[in-house]
């Protein structure tokens with residue numbers, strides 16, 4: 001087992017470990033911390049809670065090393081007065097770093113493509129939503145901006161930002177997500193359409209959306225949207241249905257991650273783009289403390305999750321599993337044992353998915369057990385804990401039998417907490433040598449320590465976690 005070192009904050013953390021030091025016996029360390037729990041009292045509403053974020057995080061926005069820092073005000077970014085009103089109405093007082101850097105490039109003329117990267121929860125959505133709203137001519141009843149996201153949950157969330165930021169404009173919006181428009185719908189004239197690639201392709205092909213006036217095409221979670229093993233083909237189909245106009249459609253790609261194998265395709269997809277990039281060791285934000293727990297076996301993972309229930313419900317928590325059936329099995333078992341949990345995955349139908357995420361967003365459920373379907377983009381400020389019940393692995397086609405960890409998905413999963421400078425915790429469950437080594441690869445790739453916590457001392461575990469949230 002890896003030896004432990006104490007870090008600057010008094011946390012014990014594994015020294016850089018070698019394969020030979022992977023766990024055989026699992027119970028060997030006793031980290032000691034003191035701390036008092038500050039339950040995150042954020043409002044459950046996406047927009048309302050932003051005001052509080054601005055107040056409590058003002059200091060971080062003044063720190064030049066923070067991804068939330070900016071030297072400029074929103075006024076200096078060249079936005080229309082109606083949009084400034086929308087931004088202030090949402091409670092934003094200052095741009096974040098990505099907003100400050102990206103917006104002048106995105107809004108300049110002639111329009112230039114953008115490949116923009118910034119950590120989870122640092123305000124990329126506002127940057128591309130403001131661009132779409134800025135480019136729309138509200139006096140023309142035609143679709144002028146398209147935005148694609150990998151899940152209906154994220155598309156709906158992006159739309160909520162479009163509507164909030166566009167509150168003082170005449171913007172009209174429409175979804176391109178499954179089961180939203182009636183099958184016999186013939187014409188969409190909304191200025192901005194947000195959706196998922198399959199439905200968007202269908203609406204463009206059937207000319208329900210007239211593409212002739214489209215000026216902006218945004219891919220949120222762009223590395224995922226362009227990945228040949230994921231949504232790449234479908235996204236390309238949408239692009240091929242866009243007009244070959246002059247000036248060309250402005251293509252905007254945003255994500256917290258752009259792995260090398262996608263970057264070259266991104267460069268072709270958005271030629272001559274302005275680029276804002278992160279280094280590998282900058283991918284995750286420091287406000288998320290990363291932990292792991294050595295479980296004895298699969299069944300012990302379940303026991304530990306149950307023993308964590310009190311902690312999971314201090315704020316809200318998301319539990320990630322690799323497979324739908326695991327998410328269902330755990331949630332059914334926990335529910336039968338009297339715990340209140342919800343489960344969400346891609347096999348549920350559209351209406352059910354909407355009601356589950358809405359209910360979680362409103363704080364009616366505090367624990368959501370899910371799969372990678374909501375690993376990306378989902379912004380619920382009061383989520384202060386993420387559990388990787390199963391570590392994310394590369395998908396079957398890619399993994400080549402060696403079950404490599406999926407570093408990008410890990411970054412996105414833990415990024416569901418620690419939004420816009422808030423404190424958050426992630427906990428990885430490992431239960432054998434293989435999973436321990438997978439976690440070690442994640443730790444090395446990201447250059448951030450993952451701290452061991454004991455599984456057999458709940459009080460100590462609580463203290464440690466509560467301190468991390470302080």
Ligand SMILES: Nc1ncnc2c1ncn2[C@@H]1O[C@H](COP(=O)(O)OP(=O)(O)OP(=O)(O)O)[C@@H](O)[C@H]1O
Pocket residue numbers: 046050053054091092093094095096099118119120121122123124125126255256376377378379381415419420
């Ligand atoms: N300038 C700002 N001031 C205050 N809050 C902001 C600002 N910009 C964004 N936020 C808030 O920060 C939170 C995170 O923003 P957002 O969802 O855009 O992050 P993101 O970078 O797109 O994250 P992800 O990579 O997970 O998709 C949201 O709740 C948003 O309302």
